[in-house]
Amino acid sequence: MTNLIEIKQLKKYFPIYRGVLLRRHVGDVRAVDGVDLSIQQSSTLGLVGESGCGKSTLGRCILRLIEPTEGKIIFDGRDITSLKSHELRDLRRDMQIVFQDPQASLNPRMAAGKIIGEPLDVFKLGDKSGRHEKINELMEMVGLDPAMASRYPHEFSGGQKQRIGVARALALNPKFIVCDEPVSALDVSIQAQIVNLMQELQEKLNLTFLFIAHDLSVVRHISDWIAVMYLGQIVELAPTEMFFANPSHPYTQVLLKSIPIPDPDAPAEYAPLKGDPPSPAAPPSGCRFHTRCPKRFEPCDKIPPVPVLIENNHTVACHLYSRGITK
Amino acid sequence: MNKSNDNTTHDSSGEHLLEVRNLSTYFTAEEGIVKAVDNVTFHLGYGETLGIVGESGSGKSVTALSILRIIQDPPGKIVGGEIIFEGRNLLNLSGAKMRDIRGNQIAMIFQDPMTSLNPVLTIGDQMMETFRIHGRISAKEAHDKSVAMLKKVGMPLAEERMRQYPFELSGGMRQRVMIAMGLSLKPKLLIADEPTTALDVTIQAQILELIREMKQEFGSAVIMITHDLGVVASTCSRVIVMYGGQIMEEGSVQEIFHDPLHPYTKGLLACLPKPDEKRERLDPIPGSPPGLAELNPGCPFEERCNVKMEHCFENRPALKFYKDQRRVACWLFDEFKP
Numbered sequence: 001m002t003n004l005i006e007i008k009q010l011k012k013y014f015p016i017y018r019g020v021l022l023r024r025h026v027g028d029v030r031a032v033d034g035v036d037l038s039i040q041q042s043s044t045l046g047l048v049g050e051s052g053c054g055k056s057t058l059g060r061c062i063l064r065l066i067e068p069t070e071g072k073i074i075f076d077g078r079d080i081t082s083l084k085s086h087e088l089r090d091l092r093r094d095m096q097i098v099f100q101d102p103q104a105s106l107n108p109r110m111a112a113g114k115i116i117g118e119p120l121d122v123f124k125l126g127d128k129s130g131r132h133e134k135i136n137e138l139m140e141m142v143g144l145d146p147a148m149a150s151r152y153p154h155e156f157s158g159g160q161k162q163r164i165g166v167a168r169a170l171a172l173n174p175k176f177i178v179c180d181e182p183v184s185a186l187d188v189s190i191q192a193q194i195v196n197l198m199q200e201l202q203e204k205l206n207l208t209f210l211f212i213a214h215d216l217s218v219v220r221h222i223s224d225w226i227a228v229m230y231l232g233q234i235v236e237l238a239p240t241e242m243f244f245a246n247p248s249h250p251y252t253q254v255l256l257k258s259i260p261i262p263d264p265d266a267p268a269e270y271a272p273l274k275g276d277p278p279s280p281a282a283p284p285s286g287c288r289f290h291t292r293c294p295k296r297f298e299p300c301d302k303i304p305p306v307p308v309l310i311e312n313n314h315t316v317a318c319h320l321y322s323r324g325i326t327k
Numbered sequence: 328m329n330k331s332n333d334n335t336t337h338d339s340s341g342e343h344l345l346e347v348r349n350l351s352t353y354f355t356a357e358e359g360i361v362k363a364v365d366n367v368t369f370h371l372g373y374g375e376t377l378g379i380v381g382e383s384g385s386g387k388s389v390t391a392l393s394i395l396r397i398i399q400d401p402p403g404k405i406v407g408g409e410i411i412f413e414g415r416n417l418l419n420l421s422g423a424k425m426r427d428i429r430g431n432q433i434a435m436i437f438q439d440p441m442t443s444l445n446p447v448l449t450i451g452d453q454m455m456e457t458f459r460i461h462g463r464i465s466a467k468e469a470h471d472k473s474v475a476m477l478k479k480v481g482m483p484l485a486e487e488r489m490r491q492y493p494f495e496l497s498g499g500m501r502q503r504v505m506i507a508m509g510l511s512l513k514p515k516l517l518i519a520d521e522p523t524t525a526l527d528v529t530i531q532a533q534i535l536e537l538i539r540e541m542k543q544e545f546g547s548a549v550i551m552i553t554h555d556l557g558v559v560a561s562t563c564s565r566v567i568v569m570y571g572g573q574i575m576e577e578g579s580v581q582e583i584f585h586d587p588l589h590p591y592t593k594g595l596l597a598c599l600p601k602p603d604e605k606r607e608r609l610d611p612i613p614g615s616p617p618g619l620a621e622l623n624p625g626c627p628f629e630e631r632c633n634v635k636m637e638h639c640f641e642n643r644p645a646l647k648f649y650k651d652q653r654r655v656a657c658w659l660f661d662e663f664k665p
Contacts, residue, residue: 050527157615158383187382188554189631192598192611199608214528221600221609258532260557262599264580272532275483276497 003074004176004208005039005062010071012054012061016281029281031057032068033232036307039176039225044202044209046223046240048216048255050277054232055212059178062210063095064088076175093123096169100181102161106153112164113139113149119171138167142197159190166197176208183218195222216259220244228252231280231288234307238314248316250295287319295320342414344515344548345371345394350408352386352393355401358620363389363403365572368646371516376542376549378563378580380556380595382616386572387552391518394550395435396425413515431461434509438521440501444493450477450504451489457511472511479544480507480537499530506537513545520552535562556599560584565652568592571617571627574646577654588655590635591628626657634659 013028031054039045049055060066062073064080073081080091099105106115117135120126126134136146142163153161162182169177179198183191195218201207213219219226226243228236228251236249247253254273273292278284284291290300297319305322307315352364364386371377381387392398393405396417410417412433417425437443445453454473458464464472470489477485480503493501502522509517519538523531535558542549551563559566559580566583568576568591576589587593594612614631623629629639639658646656 050529159615187616188556188595189382189598189612190615192600192609193613195600196608196611216528217600254529258528260531260535260555260561262556262560262584262596264560264584266560272536273529274533276499276530277527 002041003038004041004076005037005210006072006074007035007037007062008072008074010035010037010058010061010073011069012057012066013069027281029279030054030232030283031280032061033280033283035071035229035232035234037227037234037237039208039210042202042206042208043224044211044222046219046226047210047212047229048214048219048226049229050214052277052280053229054280055229056180058229059097059180059210059212063092063097063178065097093119093172094174095176095178096172096174097178097180098162098165098169098182101185102158102165103153103185105165106161108153111150111152112144112156113146115153115164116149116167116171119168123172125172134171138170141170141201142167143193157190158186159193162186162190162194163197166194166201170201170205173205174207176210178210178212180212181214182211184213184215191218198222216256228255231277231283233288233317235289235318236314236316237307242311242314246311246314248310248314248321249289249318250293250320251289254294287317343370343411344373344375344413346409346411347390347394348409348411350390350393350410351406352389352398352403353406354403356620358618361619362572362622363619364393366408367569367572367574368408369567369574369577371548371550373515374542374546374548375565376551376563378559378566379550379552379569380554380559380566381569382554384571384616384619385569386619387569388520389572390569391435391520391550391552394518395429395433397429427461430457430509430514431512432514433516433518434512434514435518435520436502436505436509436522438524440498440505440525441493443505444501446493449490449492450496454489454504454508454511457508461512473507476507476511477504480504480510480541481533482507497530498526499533502526502530502534503537506534506541510541510545510547514547516550517542517547518550518552521554522551523558524553524555531558538562556584556595568595571622572619573627573656574654575628575656577646578652582653588649588653588660589628589657590632590659594631594633 010032011034012032013030015025016027017023018026035058047055057066061068072079113135116138117131120131120134135149139146144163183194186194199222202209211219211222220240223240226238226240227234230251236252247256275292278291286301286303287305290296300319305317305319307317308321310316310321348368350364350367354361354363367390379387394410398405405418451473455469458469458472474485474489477488482488482503523534526534553559563580566578566580567574570591576592583592587596597610598612600609612631617627617630623640625640625642626644629635636658644656644658644661646654647661649655649660
């Protein structure tokens with residue numbers, strides 16, 4: 001299968017300045033720090049990690065909503081890292097985003113139909129009746145009644161608002177959608193509706209997803225591949241089944257154990273991770289996870305581990321699997 | 328002030344710590360009267376952990392706020408019922424008596440530790456306030472007790488934290504401060520309203536573990552309000568499922584998860600992605616939770632129910648005992664169908 005997205009050594013540093021008159025550059029928040037990833041055509045890559053690990057920044061860098069500091073983004077065989085704004089404009093038709101908070105991402109003063117049709121207006125696609133038809137078609141596609149097109153966002157429930165967000169993302173027939181925590185703000189019974197909708201649309205329209213989330217059970221359900229991010233770096237990457245059959249990075253293992261299982265008879269494994277994630281402005285030396293890692297040993301605080309292939313398609317960045325380093 | 332006794336070994340003799348009877352809390356809104364909590368009855372034993380599960384707008388938080396009588400009035404009002412805490416009806420107490428109960432006997436921790444801590448006071452000021460309001464002690468004593476309490480909830484550098492402001496702490500640390508404040512007077516009841524919803528999973532695991540430890544140590548009963556069924560399964564012994572301001576079902580955690588009776592509970596459990604089975608599609612509950620101002624006279628879940636009957640729209644099923652502690656409000660389990 002071909003890769004729709006390929007990113008190579010992507011970095012995004014946000015500079016930190018001090019002083020008012022004499023602004024000095026005193027450091028960087030390394031939100032994304034050397035990420036290699038590829039996403040296959042018509043598949044879903046689930047990206048998980050704690051808040052502040054850089055997963056949303058990575059998603060936005062791929063769309064070039066945020067300018068990466070370094071690295072390469074290849075979309076559909078074409079290097080888009082240094083495209084000029086007018087070239088980027090055409091590209092944006094192919095790549096869209098669905099946001100976490102449907103309340104905040106819809107303009108409260110615009111009717112639903114107008115919100116969904118705005119991308120068509122921006123790109124001047126079709127005439128008035130053509131756009132009207134397209135809006136109706138999009139609303140039906142996401143399970144909304146086209147008769148509701150004249151209603152405003154506050155008249156919709158949370159799940160319906162998210163459907164409007166999805167319809168807007170689909171308006172330009174994109175190939176690739178970044179889903180940035182699309183179900184986190186929704187009630188449990190509504191989450192399942194939206195997850196199902198995304199899957200149906202993916203099959204029908206041949207879409208490729210980057211699905212960003214912190215809920216591993218949802219990610220497991222929807223993703224073909226899973227990547228775990230910690231402090232700006234990918235620590236583990238594998239196809240979903242392999243990932244859950246053999247979670248290998250100590251951070252992944254802790255993450256999996258931390259999720260409360262909705263079954264009272266599930267074995268209780270209370271080994272919560274100590275401490276908070278360190279600041280991405282001053283990441284720890286060596287392996288970034290070594291300050292909280294239950295399995296750290298000698299070289300972990302000195303040498304940063306490189307990703308190693310531990311089985312077919314399954315890469316882990318941890319010294320437990322590094323060659324030439326023994327415990 | 329009541330003398331503190333060891334809650335875990337309390338001779339209950341059929342007595343409950345808390346009994347909520349026919350509680351109704353309504354809000355006046357533009358659309359009309361919103362029945363946020365409607366005729367809710369339940370009890371809580373000494374040292375027990377009760378989970379209240381429900382989606383947004385189910386009335387679970389308003390139930391908690393009603394117990395503490397901190398409903399904003401207007402627009403809200405407790406319009407009926409009784410809240411019996413250790414034999415006294417809290418709804419009949421004077422404002423001063425109620426203030427003595429809050430923090431001292433019943434404490435609450437909220438979802439968002441950023442908005443529930445005062446941003447312009449140091450952690451120390453806020454911790455010490457609890458001690459000084461409820462007991463005549465010196466500032467020095469209050470300071471020492473606060474530091475000891477912060478250490479107990481696993482706060483690193485507790486002395487320094489006392490001088491810091493909430494914004495200087497991470498979300499997990501703030502929630503630890505909230506728990507320390509809540510438990511500092513060894514309350515008999517701790518109400519935790521979505522205590523981990525705003526936190527990352529690894530931090531959530533820490534906080535849930537902390538609540539468990541603290542419960543062991545202080546013997547407090549806990550009401551755990553959450554929408555996360557995983558949290559309920561791993562912390563609670565008994566569960567109440569709420570929907571549309573009413574209790575739909577009550578049972579032990581085993582019963583609720585392994586043998587749910589109410590179609591809503593069944594639906595909630597069915598729509599979770601299960602790790603051990605790979606399904607093509609999830610089974611969502613269709614529709615969305617009802618607006619509380621436009622509830623039909625019958626069962627609030629009727630609109631979304633997949634086994635609804637003709638009379639469900641008009642007639643509200645009563646919450647009836649099914650067996651032992653098991654209660655359910657559904658016509659499927661009521662022999663007296665209208």
